[in-house]
Structure formats: C-alpha cells, structure tokens
Amino acid sequence: MTVSSSTTEPLAAEGAAPRPPAGPTSVAPVRRSRVDLLPYLLVAPVMIFIACLALVPAVFTVVQSFFKVDALDPPTRFDGFGNFTRLWHSPAVIGSIGNTALYVVIGVTLSTVIGIGAAVVLQKPFRGRSLVIAILILPWAMPGVVEGILWTGIFDPNAGLINSVLSSLHLSDGNAVLLGQNRLLTITLIELVQVWQIAPLSVLLILAVLQLIPGELYEAAQIDGCTSWSAFRRITLPLARPGIAVTMVQAVIATLNVFDQPYVLNGAANTGASVTMQTYFISFQDLDFGQGYALSLLITIVTLLISLVVVRLVYRRVEL
Amino acid sequence: MKRRTGARGFGVAAILIWSLVPIYWAIKTSLQTEADARAKPAHYLPTNATLDNYATLLTGDSDVPAQIRQSAVNIVVECGAATIVTVLLATLAGYAFARMRFRGRNVLFYAVLATMAFPAYTTLIPLYRIMSTFGLVNTYTGIVLVYVSGFLPLATWILHNYFASLPVGIEEAGLVDGARRLQVLWHLLLPLARPGIISTALITFLFAWGQFLFPLVLSSDLSTQPLTVVIASLQGRHVVPSTLLNAAGVLAIIVPALLALAFNRYIVNGLLAGSTK
Numbered sequence: 098m099t100v101s102s103s104t105t106e107p108l109a110a111e112g113a114a115p116r117p118p119a120g121p122t123s124v125a126p127v128r129r130s131r132v133d134l135l136p137y138l139l140v141a142p143v144m145i146f147i148a149c150l151a152l153v154p155a156v157f158t159v160v161q162s163f164f165k166v167d168a169l170d171p172p173t174r175f176d177g178f179g180n181f182t183r184l185w186h187s188p189a190v191i192g193s194i195g196n197t198a199l200y201v202v203i204g205v206t207l208s209t210v211i212g213i214g215a216a217v218v219l220q221k222p223f224r225g226r227s228l229v230i231a232i233l234i235l236p237w238a239m240p241g242v243v244e245g246i247l248w249t250g251i252f253d254p255n256a257g258l259i260n261s262v263l264s265s266l267h268l269s270d271g272n273a274v275l276l277g278q279n280r281l282l283t284i285t286l287i288e289l290v291q292v293w294q295i296a297p298l299s300v301l302l303i304l305a306v307l308q309l310i311p312g313e314l315y316e317a318a319q320i321d322g323c324t325s326w327s328a329f330r331r332i333t334l335p336l337a338r339p340g341i342a343v344t345m346v347q348a349v350i351a352t353l354n355v356f357d358q359p360y361v362l363n364g365a366a367n368t369g370a371s372v373t374m375q376t377y378f379i380s381f382q383d384l385d386f387g388q389g390y391a392l393s394l395l396i397t398i399v400t401l402l403i404s405l406v407v408v409r410l411v412y413r414r415v416e417l
Numbered sequence: 418m419k420r421r422t423g424a425r426g427f428g429v430a431a432i433l434i435w436s437l438v439p440i441y442w443a444i445k446t447s448l449q450t451e452a453d454a455r456a457k458p459a460h461y462l463p464t465n466a467t468l469d470n471y472a473t474l475l476t477g478d479s480d481v482p483a484q485i486r487q488s489a490v491n492i493v494v495e496c497g498a499a500t501i502v503t504v505l506l507a508t509l510a511g512y513a514f515a516r517m518r519f520r521g522r523n524v525l526f527y528a529v530l531a532t533m534a535f536p537a538y539t540t541l542i543p544l545y546r547i548m549s550t551f552g553l554v555n556t557y558t559g560i561v562l563v564y565v566s567g568f569l570p571l572a573t574w575i576l577h578n579y580f581a582s583l584p585v586g587i588e589e590a591g592l593v594d595g596a597r598r599l600q601v602l603w604h605l606l607l608p609l610a611r612p613g614i615i616s617t618a619l620i621t622f623l624f625a626w627g628q629f630l631f632p633l634v635l636s637s638d639l640s641t642q643p644l645t646v647v648i649a650s651l652q653g654r655h656v657v658p659s660t661l662l663n664a665a666g667v668l669a670i671i672v673p674a675l676l677a678l679a680f681n682r683y684i685v686n687g688l689l690a691g692s693t694k
Contacts, residue, residue: 132520133519135513135517135598135599136513136517136518136519136522137519139509139510139512139513139517140509140510140513140514140525142506142509142510143506143507143509143510143529143569143573144510144525144528144529146506146562146565146566146569147528147529147532147566147569147570149547149566150540150544150547150562150563150566151532151535151540151566151567151570152528152532153543153547154539154540154543154544154547155532155535155539155540155543157540157543157546158539158540158542158543161543214428215428215432217428218425218428218429218431218432219432223425225429227681227682229429229432229433230681230685231677231678231681232432232433232436232437232678233432233436234677234681234684234685235436235437235440235674235677235678236436236439236440237677238623238627238673238674238676238677238684239627239670239673239674240626240627240628240629240644240645240669240670240673241627241629242627242629242645242646242648242649243645243648243666243669243670244439245649245652246443246648246652246662246663246665246666247439247440247442247443247663247666248439249652249659250439250442250443250446250659250663251438251439251442253659255455255457256454256455256456256457256459256659257459258438258442258459260459261457261458261459261461264457264458265458271457271458293435293439297436298688301685301688301689302688302689305689350536353536354536354537354538356538356629356630357629357630357649360629360649361649361652373538373630376538376541376542377541377630377633377634380541380542380545381545381634386542386546389542390542390543393538393539393541393542394539396536396538396539397535397536397539400535400536401534401535404534
C-alpha cells in the first residue's frame with residue numbers, strides 16, 4: 098500500500114464532516130492538502146458489488162416492469178402498464194396473491210406468538226439454557242428445501258408421523274391426505290414448516306430485549322400482588338415491543354417471499370403456490386421477464402409498505 | 418415458585434419437541450428400509466436400523482448417489498468461496514465505516530444499509546439476465562458473485578457494529594508507535610474483532626448453504642447445482658425412495674446442524690448484532 102500514511106498528524110478539523118452513524122470512534126487523520134484514499138479503497142469493493150449487483154438490478158426491475166420483455170416475443174419494447182394488466186387478469190397470479198396473504202397472516206402470527214412464548218420460557222437463566230438455545234436455532238440453520246423434505250415425512254398420507262399418531266390413537270384410519278386438497282389446511286401446514294425455520298430468530302430477538310428488563314420491576318410487581326400473568330401483560334409485553342416489532346418485520350419479509358417450502362411440499366399446485374413461485378414460473382418457465390419484473394416490483398413495494406406499517410403500529414421507543 | 422419451574426419445564430419440553438421431532442423423524446426414516454418406513458402402523462423407533470441408505474449415497478455408482486456427491490462438492494465450494502470473499506470485503510469496509518472519517522461516508526453507508534430493506538428476490542430476474550449477458554450462468558463464479566452481493570450488506574453491518582464497539586484509542590496507540598494504518602488494522606484490531614468475524618463467517622456460510630431459488634435459476638446442470646437444488650429435484654421426481662431422500666436430507670443438514678450446535682454463541686451474537694437497528 099502506497100497510500101498516504103500521515104500517522105502523526107492530530108485529528109484534522111473537518112468543518113462539514115458528517116457525524117458517524119454509530120461509531121463514536123474516528124481516528125484516521127486527514128490531510129488537508131490531499132484526499133486520503135485509504136478509506137475509499139477499503140469500502141470500494143463492497144460499494145462496487147452493491148452498485149453492480151444490487152442497485153443496478155433493482156433499477157432494472159423498476160424500469161423493465163413497464164416494458165414487454167419476452168424471450169418468445171422479441172424485441173423488448175415499452176408497454177406502459179401492460180405487464181400489470183396481464184398480471185391482474187391471470188387467475189393463477191390472483192390465486193397466489195390470496196395464498197401469500199394467508200402465508201403472511203398465519204406465519205407472522207405464529208412466529209410472533211411462538212417468539213414471545215419461548216422467549217418468556219428462556220427469560221431467566223437456568224441450567225442447560227444455552228443448550229436449549231443451541232437446539233432452538235437448529236431449524237433456523239437448515240436449508241428451507243431440506244426442511245420441506247423433513248416435513249414431507251411428517252405430513253405423508255401413508256406413513257407420515259401425523260397420520261401414524263392419529264391412527265395409533267384411533268382418531269382416524271391414518272390415511273388423511275393433508276397437503277394439496279383443502280387450500281386453507283395446505284397453506285397452514287406449509288406455513289408451519291416455514292415458521293419452524295423463522296421462529297428461532299423471533300425467539301432470539303425478543304429474548305434479547307427481555308434480557309434488558311431489570312429484575313426489580315418483576316420483584317416490585319410481585320410485592321404489589323401482581324400475578325405472573327398481569328406482570329407479563331404490564332411489564333414484559335410493553336417493554337418487549339421494540340423486539341416484537343423487529344421480529345414481525347423479519348417475519349413479514351420472509352413470509353411474503355416464501356418459496357422453498359411450498360415449492361417442495363406442494364409443487365406448482367395452486368392450492369399453495371406463492372407469489373414468488375408465480376414470479377419464478379412466469380419468468381423462467383414462460384420466459385415472460387416483463388411480467389416477472391412487474392410482479393417482483395409489486396412484492397417489493399408491498400413488503401416495504403407492510404414492514405413500515407408494522408413498525409408504525411408495534412414499535413415504541415422504550416427507556417429503561 | 419415450584420409451580421413456575423413446572424411451567425418452565427413444560428415450556429422447555431415443548432421447545433425441544435418442536436425443534437427436534439422433524440429432525441428425528443428424518444433420521445429414523447433414513448435408517449430404515451423402504452418397506453419398514455412404509456409399514457403401518459408406523460414404527461416410531463428405527464426397527465432393523467441400517468446404514469444402507471448412507472452407504473448407497475456415499476459409495477453407490479448409480480445416478481442418484483453420483484448426483485448427491487457432485488452437488489455436495491458444489492455446495493461446499495460455492496459456500497466456502499462466498500464466505501471467504503464476503504468476510505474479507507466486509508471486514509475492510511466495516512472497519513472503514515466504523516473507524517475512519519471520510520467525505521461521503523454516511524451516504525455510502527446508508528446505501529449499503531438500504532439494500533438490506535429489499536427482499537432478496539427483487540433482484541432475481543435482473544441478476545439472472547446480467548449473469549447470462551456475461552456468460553456466467555452455470556458457473557461457480559456467477560453463483561459466488563450473486564451470493565457475495567446478497568450477503569455483503571448484512572456482513573458489513575455486523576462487522577461495522579463490531580468494530581464500532583471496540584474501545585476508542587486502540588488505533589492512536591498503534592499509530593503513535595509509527596505503525597501504518599493497515600498494520601494497525603491487521604495486528605491490533607483484527608485480533609480483537611475475531612469474534613465478530615467468526616460470527617459473520619458462520620452466518621454467511623449458513624445463509625449460503627440454505628440458498629435454493631438463486632442457484633435453481635443460476636445453475637442449469639450438475640456442474641454447479643448445489644445439494645439443495647438436487648435434493649428438491651429428486652423429491653419432485655417421486656421415484657426416489659423416501660428413505661434415500663431422507664438420508665440425502667440428513668447429509669445436507671449435518672454441516673449446518675454441527676455448526677449451529679458448536680458455535681451457537683457466535684451465531685446468536687452475530688444475529689443480534691445484525692438485526693438491532
């Protein structure tokens with residue numbers, strides 16, 4: 098590195114230097130005479146990657162949504178809202194929007210409830226807690242596709258765990274076809290598999306916030322004769338709101354973009370196809386990229402909007 | 418007090434059952450013969466346990482085992498390369514963003530963070546078309562480039578937070594000694610930041626290991642398809658015995674499961690550092 102290393106100069110007064118976003122520590126001396134290149138060299142690779150493979154593609158998605166980009170119908174040409182109109186008239190797309198709405202509602206609710214419940218269980222230290230947390234994050238660490246395979250064995254109409262338990266308990270003949278027939282049941286079960294994957298992160302995020310609540314609050318509540326339920330409602334829940342908000346945003350992003358689990362568990366069947374699956378089919382099977390762009394754009398906008406609403410509704414700044 | 422520990426015991430049991438039963442069921446199935454696995458009523462324990470399915474996958478020379486083995490090599494190469502590049506670049510940028518002052522820093526840093534707000538699949542189609550323009554579809558390079566671009570923002574953010582949390586004044590001490598700034602980074606800060614770097618590497622690796630839709634689109638044959646894509650295609654064909662499929666699934670989760678169990682503290686810390694905004 099031949100970059101300037103003006104090491105002994107004191108911190109140069111940078112008149113209009115912006116404040117650091119998080120770190121209060123800035124030591125790189127700056128020479129007034131010429132620009133210090135080292136920080137730019139350090140961040141350049143990341144910025145180039147993000148510019149070329151995130152920002153440019155994102156702009157592509159927005160712009161090309163309004164173009165006819167069809168490998169089977171060249172050339173690429175401006176088409177106004179044509180892609181959006183065609184999406185609107187596609188029963189498969191409309192159906193997948195309904196399915197995805199169900200995935201989001203079920204997934205966000207379940208992962209939040211499980212997140213809060215398990216975090217409360219783990220709130221106070223006990224012997225073996227770190228082992229429980231290690232086991233808890235196992236499903237988070239695994240590929241969604243393989244989780245689909247694992248749960249196929251649970252849902253299988255012949256030898257699946259659910260059917261076996263039902264027939265062992267003489268509750269049914271144990272041949273129930275669980276996936277692919279009833280839409281609500283199919284979506285609920287598929288979403289259960291995704292919740293299995295995303296709930297561990299919810300637990301961790303909420304648990305981290307619960308760790309900040311001082312124990313004296315609970316002791317005081319107990320002295321005042323609060324039951325543990327009202328302590329939960331009046332102390333735990335309100336103070337956990339920042340963590341719950343982050344959790345719900347993560348769940349919204351994950352469920353709105355669900356792909357692996359329905360793809361593996363239910364294939365292309367419209368009882369469970371999600372919007373992301375439709376995007377994949379439209380783009381890479383029908384080769385109509387324009388419509389794919391338009392649908393991607395819609396998912397992105399909806400994801401951002403719902404995340405914003407969740408933060409507005411749930412997030413409260415907490416001072417402890 | 419007693420009642421409360423009872424409730425906690427119940428809660429802990431529920432967490433363990435919820436997390437482990439599907440994994441247990443897959444391991445159980447993978448240790449059975451197809452006839453035993455299809456038996457009714459089901460055996461809840463692996464009767465006549467056998468490692469035949471694993472032996473078939475690891476040494477068999479028919480179509481399916483060969484595909485599993487090749488895709489296992491692919492996933493290791495792709496995840497390994499993506500992790501190394503991501504951590505290397507994110508460490509440099511995270512350090513600069515956290516501990517150096519330069520014009521335009523905030524704008525650049527917010528640009529990095531902003532990309533995290535978008536769902537990953539926003540860029541699926543354009544990335545495919547860019548890769549296809551440059552002839553990088555179905556190459557390790559193409560897949561690794563896409564992975565790295567996807568994981569860099571979170572990795573940079575985690576490492577930025579880690580560097581920012583290190584005590585003030587370390588650099589001054591080193592700089593007064595006359596060391597160059599990169600030497601200060603290398604000899605003083607990197608050792609201190611090691612836990613953050615390990616966290617970032619683990620999380621990046623696990624994310625890469627779990628990828629499915631991106632490699633499904635970006636790799637068209639066995640020369641680059643990772644394990645996840647091959648396993649999903651076997652499932653789709655309905656001709657592969659469920660016992661063999663479950664054995665393949667167990668092989669695909671051994672690496673992430675061992676990493677999660679062995680390094681859960683690093684992973685948990687990294688995840689928390691990455692999501693408290």
